Amino acid sequence: MSSFEKKERTKQYFMQPGFTRLLQEIWKKYTSLGRVGGKVVLDRLSDEECEAINGFFGLFKQSGEKVEVLLTRFEEELQNSPFPSTIPELYLTLMGKPLLTRSESLLQQEDKWKDMFRSISSEVENVDELKQWLNRLYTGETPGYHTIRRVYRSHPKEAKRIVLQVVNALIHLRSGDAFYSSYDGEVQLDTVRLPVLAAKITGDSHAFDWKEPAGRLLWYGIREMWRDSHDERVVWGDDQDLALDPFMIREGYRKAGIGDDDLSSQVLFCIPDLRFDIQPTVWTLRQVNQQPELNIFASLYVVENPSVFSTLLDVTQQFRKLKKVAHGWQEKACPILLCTNGQPSVATLQLIELLLEKANSEVRLHYSGDFDVAGLQMAQAMAKRFATAFAPWRMDAKTYNVWSGKGPAFSREEIDRLQRMEIPWDASLTNVMEQKGHKLFQEVFVAELVEDWLEELGKLK
Incomplete structure (x- = not known):
């Protein structure tokens, strides 16, 4: 039997609905322990689960009963099956990616987190304050870390897109390109409204609204890059976004030349x-x-x-x-x-x-x-x-x-x-x-x- 045929037979067998819940619990247990050990328990077995588990282990479980499966026993039966493999090898065959332990997963995530900021830093202009802010954002030494980290955990690509948008906005504010100028330069504004800035940078006038992660991250970036010498540098917790004072938010925006929403208020x-x-x-x-x-x-x-x-x-x-x-x-x-x-x-x-x-x-x-x-x-x-x-x-x-x-x-x-x-x-x-x-x-x-x-x-x- 060729390697390809073995994989296809393995997939066909273990992709039966009766194995779904058992395999999910085995993946979680292996990830948690970092090895083949412990046991998983399934309550209230369905007819499909009884058919699959009884056939694999040689048991006689009936619908509605409970079964306890040792991971060592599962891997032993797996090795003696028509498609011998280990639990990690089975996961790779079925899911198309490695089965990582919790520590391996965290280490991989940190490497990708570092790579994301390295990539972003290489794409931005040589502005010292901006580079320093990005470095502190990466290490968690500045407000905004928890905001972007929450996005990164579930959507890494979205997190990178948000940081790049904010960096682009900060560059435009710093250079003055964010402000409107016309009539041969005679009409020059020194403020820009937040929705106008958002539309210019992202195409979405609501992208930098306070309720959006990009909006909060932009404000934190402004606070860092336009920080007064007497301001304290602190790391805020996950709940600090909600505790900010509207006057504090407004003053932060004003430092960078972002004007108030002075009509809706x-x-x-x-x-x-x-x-x-x-x-x-x-x-x-x-x-x-x-x-x-x-x-x-x-x-x-x-x-x-x-x-x-x-x-x-x-x-x-x-x-x-x-x-x-x-x-x-x-x-x-x-x-x-x-x-x-x-x-x-x-x-x-x-x-x-x-x-x-x-x-x-x-x-x-x-x-x-x-x-x-x-x-x-x-x-x-x-x-x-x-x-x-x-x-x-x-x-x-x-x-x-x-x-x-x-x-x-x-x-x-x-x-x-x-x-x-x-x-x-x-x-x-x-x-x-x-x-x-x-x-x-x-x-x-x-x-x-x-x-x-x-x-x-x-x-x-």
Whole structure:
């Protein structure tokens, strides 16, 4: 029998469906141990499996039974079969590639990982900072390593493509080729929008979105190549992508000349001049960045939900009609009402920063949100960012105790997260929420917010 005929007969025999599960378990056991040893167990044998295993081993197993197979026994039977071979040789015949132990597989992967970066480095221009970043990315000494490593584990070719795209983008940003120039060079921009850069480099305007591995890797590369001398070099874990601050992301982009998405990011607010109909104002981040002139204000009230914001606007309009406001009524600085509409946008945070920078030190940011995990996390972030001005607005155990009970119940996971949270302005709040076990939304206690807001409006005369 020729070698070719032997291989074909081996394939024909072991490719029977009855051998599929047994062979998969044998491959895994061999890979794990690095040798022929141990045993595999198959529960609830099918008719096909009984036929194949009984015929190979000379057993009498019936459908639904369990079988234990020693790898040494399997290889012994294999050697005495019409197509003698070892377990690794059988794998090579059936799968067309070597059966590697776990240590051999890891070593091979590391060699390929090294080869990938060696190949990429040979293709890029001689930019020292870029070469250094690639070397640190290879060794895991820089943020972005975990991002690209996760892609590499399942799709090595995709990982290389992503790194090359990011390298190309960094080169274009560094040289200025990423920026638009026309009209004989007289019109020269010094910024480029991220989707425009992505389309120029990859043909896909969304390739460098933050949710994409290429987008996160580009930001990490920018942070390395445009790093300030006082920045610390750290290695972040796999979960750090989610923990980055939107302002930190924006500042990283700006260093390299990538402009903000200054139209999609918006802020909703109202400066209630009681001499006129009460209407909300919507500004884009572009408008906020133009440093608009704002009148002196008395305080800043921030709510999480649009329905609560609209209710407070309705109340303000009714207050205006009731008081029959005439010219000269508004003699004092008025409060500003702002809505984050859920997670605060960059435009929202930027406007708050701008307002507080221009205000005196006595101005307070009164913040109110939902009593759930996300609401508390947003309140914590506000308290941390605007520490000197932050004042919780009905975000305490007292309010929760009065109004809770009808909302949806917390899940087990949410309870666990509550237990790990620390609320600096009310240490008892999470314990009370855990005990009662129900979420409380702003809309439920909106009456208290209305009373506080009307009291604030009453100070205008």
